Amino acid sequence: MSRLSGRKIDVLRMLVAKSPDTVVGGLHSALAGVFDPTLMEVRALISDEMKDRRLRDIVFAPVLHMFDDPAKIRNHLVFPRSVLILLWKALKDDEPDRVAKMRQFMEVAGFERRADPLNDLLSCVERGLRSLKSEAYIAASAKLNGSGRKLEKIFCDCLSIAPLARDASMRLVDWVERPNDERAASIRVIYKDATALSADNGPLLFEMLSAGLKEPWMILRLISLVMDRPTQRYLADSELSTFPNRIMESIDLSLVELGRFSYKGTPEDAIVAANTIKLLAKTIAELEAGIELDRASGWGARVQKQKQALAQAVESQIGKTEILIATALPYHTVRGAHYSRKVPRMTTPPKAKDIENVRTLLAFMDAILPIASAAGFATARKEVAESASDHLDRYAEDGFALIRENEVEDFELAITHLTYAAEFLEIVRDSVSADLVRRRIVAATDNARRDNAKYG
DSSP states (O other): OOOOOHHHHHHHHHHHHHSOHHHHHHHHHHTTTOOOHHHHHHHHHHHHHHHHHHHHHHHTHHHHTTEEOTTTOOSSOOEEHHHHHHHHHHHHHHOHHHHHHHHHHTTTOOHHHHHHHHHHHHHHHHHHHHHTOSHHHHHHHHHHTGGGOOOHHHHHHHHHTHHHHHHHHTTHHHHHHSOOHHHHHHHHHHHHHHHHHOTTHHHHHHHHHHHTSSSGGGHHHHHHHHHTSOBHHHHHTSTTTHHHHHHHHHHHHHHHHHTTOOTTSOHHHHHHHHHHHHHHHHHHHHHHHHSBOOTTSHHHHHHHHHHHHHHHHHHHHHTTHHHHHHHHSOEEEEEOSSOEEEEEOOSSOOOHHHHHHHHHHHHHHHHHGGGHHHHTOHHHHHHHHHHHHHHHHHHHHHHHHHHHTTOOSOHHHHHHHHHHHHHHHHHHTOHHHHHHHHHHHHHHHHHHHHHHHHHO
């Protein structure tokens, strides 16, 4: 049986220790069902590393989601990811017995019993970092204070209120999704306890809680609970004004991104743009629900402009719907000795790009339907959809009339045009209307086959 040498195991252990969590997790999954004797040694090593990182993440849970790349993220408080690795190493080196006991305790204790020992470990980290107790703490301090940002004190302040943040994080979902008077009172107590330690801790507590939210803008709900739906002036003058300002800045950036969407893209691009609109609508609604806004000035006026910009961005896109349909399925004028009339031009195949343009824009129209009323463009969307469906109805009727009167040069080509009309009609109106056109296509095709069989 082949086994890895001790030296190779040490090298592998060093490489795994330096690998990102995603890499270690991928290796752990890949080796889960491997029973080769040599690879089982590797699997055991990676499994131990995974357990170690899980414990690390639980210990540092109150600040875990704040570790990122400060150079890339400027709109909220983050600490260098490498600091987490250094601090975990420092803690294990300085307090090996405590960490070992915590590892064993995790297997038998529930959250309530775990909380105090976990918080004690973070207190050890705070003391070690403030006193620069070891080389690892010195290295972590250098990372925190690198690039002129001086984050060491702020990080230590976060550790000082970590017990409060850990407690709050366990109730965060209820506070955000099911707020009531009792839960509002709970978060006010935690906020009061944090600010009792230092007046600067209020914003820090919300930074820590915001980092753990699925949607960071939901922090507004917590702020609103603490301050009992404040007026915009009161909140703007408080230490928590950063959060609404940050959210409004993110709305502006998303509106710019939305402006880059074009029907010349793909249906997938349309879905992305529609999801951006849904997020914008929810975020704006959160601002209006959580803060008593004055529509005539300050934040209220800014939010109103953002709502208008969102509606205008949508309307400018969907307003092109009928033009694009007419380009993909055009009419032309047929002239006789004593008449002229406009009929569907079914003499050439539809251009693929024109069809794709319509599909992209209709995918966008379909995806924004659930949010249209809340976002303020339901009437505009309804008018565009009705106009487009009327156009498609006329196109289908005129096309079937040409087939019925044997005025099409290429029957299959005419059917192709009508098939696209049915596809578009399903989105702008409903599947019933589209299925009616499709049944008429089947009937027309059957009639054509019978005629060919009878007359040749």
